[in-house]
Amino acid sequence: MFKNILIPIVDDMVTPKIMKKISDLALTDGASITLAYISDPRAPFVYTRKASDYKISDANHKKACEHHAADLFLRASKLIDKGVKVKIHHELNTIVYEGILEASKKSKADAIMMASHKRTGLKGVFMGSDTHAVITHSKLPVVVI
Numbered sequence: 602m603f604k605n606i607l608i609p610i611v612d613d614m615v616t617p618k619i620m621k622k623i624s625d626l627a628l629t630d631g632a633s634i635t636l637a638y639i640s641d642p643r644a645p646f647v648y649t650r651k652a653s654d655y656k657i658s659d660a661n662h663k664k665a666c667e668h669h670a671a672d673l674f675l676r677a678s679k680l681i682d683k684g685v686k687v688k689i690h691h692e693l694n695t696i697v698y699e700g701i702l703e704a705s706k707k708s709k710a711d712a713i714m715m716a717s718h719k720r721t722g723l724k725g726v727f728m729g730s731d732t733h734a735v736i737t738h739s740k741l742p743v744v745v746i
Contacts, residue, residue: 603632607690607710609701609735610636610677616716619746620680623714633686635708636677639700640666642693667691698734705741714744 606627608620627634644662657665670691678687690708694700705713717732736743 602630603627603712604630605633605635605708605710605712607635607637607701607705607708607713608677609704609713609715609731610638610673612673617680619716620677622746624681624685626714627685628682633688634681635688635690635704635710636674637690637692637701637704637708638670638673639692639694639697639704640670641695642666643695663693666693697731698738701731701735702739705739710741712742712744713739714746717745 603626606623608623623634626632640663642659642663644657644659670689674689674691678689681687688708690704692700692704692707694703701713701715704710713735715732715735717730732743732745736745
């Protein structure tokens with residue numbers, strides 16, 4: 602059915618239960634998995650007494666993002682069956698859902714499988730849903746777990 606499944610990961614969504622389900626499906630289909638992590642390329646201001654007192658450099662921010670992504674990739678990879686080929690993709694994009702869609706193109710994925718925070722009510726209104734945006738804008742099948 603699928604040959605290359607893109608899985609966008611974040612800290613709180615890399616769970617054994619979710620990864621086991623996706624891993625089992627990939628193993629059954631003989632599909633590979635591409636783990637994707639999306640980082641904001643803009644270095645944040647770290648506020649002290651004045652915003653201009655201290656700022657993380659873009660280079661240091663990028664290194665920190667790469668280190669964090671590598672840690673998540675390692676943790677997620679350990680949750681995937683050894684018989685499944687795993688690739689990784691770290692994307693820098695200020696808009697998460699656009700980063701996910703770009704990662705799906707670059708990795709030549711034929712499906713996206715992702716978890717949802719299930720935000721409803723005011724949280725859903727103010728924080729939005731990257732999962733919903735991916736579903737709305739993707740040309741690929743999107744499976745929400």
